[in-house]
Amino acid sequence: MRPRGGTTKGAPLTLTKEPSAAWRALQEPGLSKFERDRRAILAMAGGYRTTFDFIETVGFKPGFAPSRPYQSWGTEYIYVVEDTGTFIRLQHLMVLFVADRKGKVQGPFVQKHWRQDWRYEDTDLHVFTGRDHWERRVRTPDEVRGRWSQAVFQVDDSPRYEAIGEWRHEGTYSSWTSEDTWRPLPRRESSVRHDYQVLEGVNRHTITPTGWVQEEDNLKLVLGDDGKPDPATPYLARELGVARYEHVTDFDFSAGDRYWRRTGDFWRDVRAAWDKVYAQRDSFEYLESVNGEEMFVPLFEYANQLDEGTPYEPAAAAAVITKTFAAHLR
Numbered sequence: 001m002r003p004r005g006g007t008t009k010g011a012p013l014t015l016t017k018e019p020s021a022a023w024r025a026l027q028e029p030g031l032s033k034f035e036r037d038r039r040a041i042l043a044m045a046g047g048y049r050t051t052f053d054f055i056e057t058v059g060f061k062p063g064f065a066p067s068r069p070y071q072s073w074g075t076e077y078i079y080v081v082e083d084t085g086t087f088i089r090l091q092h093l094m095v096l097f098v099a100d101r102k103g104k105v106q107g108p109f110v111q112k113h114w115r116q117d118w119r120y121e122d123t124d125l126h127v128f129t130g131r132d133h134w135e136r137r138v139r140t141p142d143e144v145r146g147r148w149s150q151a152v153f154q155v156d157d158s159p160r161y162e163a164i165g166e167w168r169h170e171g172t173y174s175s176w177t178s179e180d181t182w183r184p185l186p187r188r189e190s191s192v193r194h195d196y197q198v199l200e201g202v203n204r205h206t207i208t209p210t211g212w213v214q215e216e217d218n219l220k221l222v223l224g225d226d227g228k229p230d231p232a233t234p235y236l237a238r239e240l241g242v243a244r245y246e247h248v249t250d251f252d253f254s255a256g257d258r259y260w261r262r263t264g265d266f267w268r269d270v271r272a273a274w275d276k277v278y279a280q281r282d283s284f285e286y287l288e289s290v291n292g293e294e295m296f297v298p299l300f301e302y303a304n305q306l307d308e309g310t311p312y313e314p315a316a317a318a319a320v321i322t323k324t325f326a327a328h329l330r
Helices: 021-026 033-042 254-280 296-307 314-328
Strands: 046-059 070-083 087-099 105-120 124-130 133-138 148-153 159-170 173-178 181-183 198-208 211-221 235-249 283-285
Touching: 021 033, 021 198, 033 087, 033 105, 033 159, 033 173, 046 211, 070 254, 087 254, 105 254, 105 296, 124 148, 124 159, 124 181, 148 173, 159 181, 198 235, 254 296, 254 314, 296 314
Parallel strands: none
Antiparallel strands: 046 070, 046 235, 070 087, 087 105, 105 148, 124 133, 133 283, 148 159, 159 173, 173 198, 181 198, 198 211, 211 235
């Protein structure tokens, strides 16, 4: 089947062929398990060509016909925003140069992308429970001993999913595998599918000499009106996903550096507003779209003003954040 997804072509680039310094540091003998875990997480930072592939492989109801595979690409830089030892925050920023039909390169185009927070022996998680609802789930110290949570956030810093998993290191192999996790439909699905409500899956992050790979093993889960899996047909299909992050060399990510330098304070305040939600509520409802406007729109508009040179004013930013959160949170 002809894939759907990204149709643009990027500018020529050069992939790095030699193992990265971060990967070599991960191979250093004598490291503690904790330190090797940390180095694996930090090895995901840097500049990459990214490719995204998703395909339905198995159907679980009569007459199943797989949907078209999804493919897309990007070039992005992953910044280490915070590292306290037991907590590491990585922010993804897209920086795109696009070639038109005549081969002329246009750009750069910058867009804030997803974020991943890693926390060691995390007992306080917020998980997706279906139909726009999120709940706090407290784990015991024994359940998380020696393990890391990964919390993933959307482009506007709203929550996507959070899971506990463990890093495994065997020689040149370093990989983290999550527990089974519920998450809302990603944009690539929510824009075209309305016959299921939850992606239930397992994530695996594996560090390679020249980058890293994220693999997803997902089930497309149908919920009844009571919020529980449909008893007759709980699952529609299985989906496999692969996101490849390959280091690039001599690529100009400076527009992303400028964007993050000018907008970083604003996005810090957005994260702080979400932290208050998590601290004050054991459950909440998050509406991605209200009256046809998605939550990221006013936040991106304000951030773009900052990127264009408007000075940052905390009071003005707070007004934008407060209004946006009031519209999208219940």
